[in-house]
Amino acid sequence: MRAFKAVVAGAGLAGATAARLLAEKGIRTLVVEKLRHVAGHCHDYRNEAGITIHTYGPHIFHTTDKAVWEFVQRFSSFRNYQHRVLSYAEGQFFTFPINADTINQAFGLTLPVQETAAFLAEQAAKASVPQPPRNFRDAIVAQVGERLYSLFFEHYTRKQWGRDPSLLSDELASRIPVRANRDDRYFADPYQGIPEHGYTAMVEAMLDHPLISVMLGADWFELKEDLDPDLTVYTGLLDRMFDFRHGRLEYRSLDLVFRTLDMERYQPAAVVNYPNDYDWTRITEFKYFLDEKSPRTTICIEYPKPEGEPFYIVPDQNNTERRARYMEEAARLEATGRWLFIGRLAEYRYYNMDQVISAAMKKLAARC
Numbered sequence: 001m002r003a004f005k006a007v008v009a010g011a012g013l014a015g016a017t018a019a020r021l022l023a024e025k026g027i028r029t030l031v032v033e034k035l036r037h038v039a040g041h042c043h044d045y046r047n048e049a050g051i052t053i054h055t056y057g058p059h060i061f062h063t064t065d066k067a068v069w070e071f072v073q074r075f076s077s078f079r080n081y082q083h084r085v086l087s088y089a090e091g092q093f094f095t096f097p098i099n100a101d102t103i104n105q106a107f108g109l110t111l112p113v114q115e116t117a118a119f120l121a122e123q124a125a126k127a128s129v130p131q132p133p134r135n136f137r138d139a140i141v142a143q144v145g146e147r148l149y150s151l152f153f154e155h156y157t158r159k160q161w162g163r164d165p166s167l168l169s170d171e172l173a174s175r176i177p178v179r180a181n182r183d184d185r186y187f188a189d190p191y192q193g194i195p196e197h198g199y200t201a202m203v204e205a206m207l208d209h210p211l212i213s214v215m216l217g218a219d220w221f222e223l224k225e226d227l228d229p230d231l232t233v234y235t236g237l238l239d240r241m242f243d244f245r246h247g248r249l250e251y252r253s254l255d256l257v258f259r260t261l262d263m264e265r266y267q268p269a270a271v272v273n274y275p276n277d278y279d280w281t282r283i284t285e286f287k288y289f290l291d292e293k294s295p296r297t298t299i300c301i302e303y304p305k306p307e308g309e310p311f312y313i314v315p316d317q318n319n320t321e322r323r324a325r326y327m328e329e330a331a332r333l334e335a336t337g338r339w340l341f342i343g344r345l346a347e348y349r350y351y352n353m354d355q356v357i358s359a360a361m362k363k364l365a366a367r368c
């Protein structure tokens with residue numbers, strides 16, 4: 001297989017971006033994907049009710065990075081979609097993430113927006129957490145105080161991660177905005193949307209290049225002895241690459257239960273979180289994303305679980321230390337100029353889609 005100067009293991013967004021950029025540099029590239037479809041975790045398909053389903057849970061494209069936005073526009077048009085989430089707690093729907101309206105509702109107040117920041121600061125000060133906060137619990141309490149922490153985060157986090165919030169990294173908290181204004185969008189990024197024909201079609205378009213060949217249903221580990229490329233871009237599991245020699249990197253998984261119902265609308269927003277009630281964490285109603293019309297609707301109920309398909313990295317101390325050891329090994333391979341490790345699995349990082357694309361762009365630009 002010397003015909004290929006580059007081999008990419010994995011046809012998710014990391015692999016597809018890398019393959020496209022290599023091909024556009026004139027490099028003949030083979031993409032090896034162990035599943036029978038491309039797009040990895042952002043895979044989607046249209047179901048019998050005419051609704052586009054995100055196979056691995058809801059995916060909303062959002063970015064502040066203009067170069068990434070321009071890159072994806074080359075492969076799909078996007079529907080302008082602003083994501084909104086509600087949180088169901090104490091028998092009511094609250095706007096989430098927390099904004100001025102959430103605060104008024106939770107405390108039974110009618111504070112003007114200008115007073116929200118001071119109110120939050122007062123709540124946080126009452127809670128007295130160590131500064132700087134060193135875990136997820138303290139980082140959230142330091143922003144919003146005990147009442148809002150317990151209403152929206154404490155139990156949700158236990159369900160989601162299967163451990164006490166004080167055992168999780170404070171970095172997770174940086175992913176959750178808290179707003180002192182009335183902006184009720186989940187993301188405030190300037191570029192947001194959903195690919196009009198789906199993520200799978202977008203990734204297929206990225207891979208549609210005369211210098212790219214795609215092999216589906218093939219595990220790279222089973223083929224690697226027969227491949228001798230100048231460059232391998234690896235987007236699979238980081239620990240597997242090194243025979244798990246420093247121990248396994250842990251992931252949280254999800255049971256996703258899909259139901260198609262004979263009703264036009266199931267819930268008042270695309271995603272509703274259930275922080276305190278029930279065993280599930282959230283329910284997604286997919287037809288919101290592309291404003292699809294159907295007399296039926298499809299929902300997805302998420303039940304977190306400790307094992308299965310690797311969904312979320314677990315950012316506790318053990319995994320952080322293990323990751324550092326593996327990343328040193330990956331860096332040694334990358335230094336040879338013949339390897340790149342890119343993506344949520346290969347870097348064991350919580351990456352959004354745009355961050356994966358950006359990482360691939362940067363690594364390829366430095367290499368080619």
Ligand SMILES: Cc1cc2nc3c(=O)[nH]c(=O)nc-3n(C[C@H](O)[C@H](O)[C@H](O)COP(=O)(O)OP(=O)(O)OC[C@H]3O[C@@H](n4cnc5c(N)ncnc54)[C@H](O)[C@@H]3O)c2cc1C
Binds near residue numbers: 013032041059343352
């Ligand atoms: C529930 C959930 C919701 C999310 N929501 C959002 C969102 O709203 N917005 C957002 O920006 N991001 C979201 N994300 C993150 C997003 O899914 C990822 O950032 C992105 O899809 C990761 O792309 P990737 O290519 O790094 O990994 P993947 O998509 O996992 O692709 C890796 C590919 O490599 C293949 N592979 C692995 N090992 C091998 C091997 N040995 N041989 C061959 N192939 C192999 C896999 O089968 C897979 O297809 C969400 C993630 C989850 C879990």
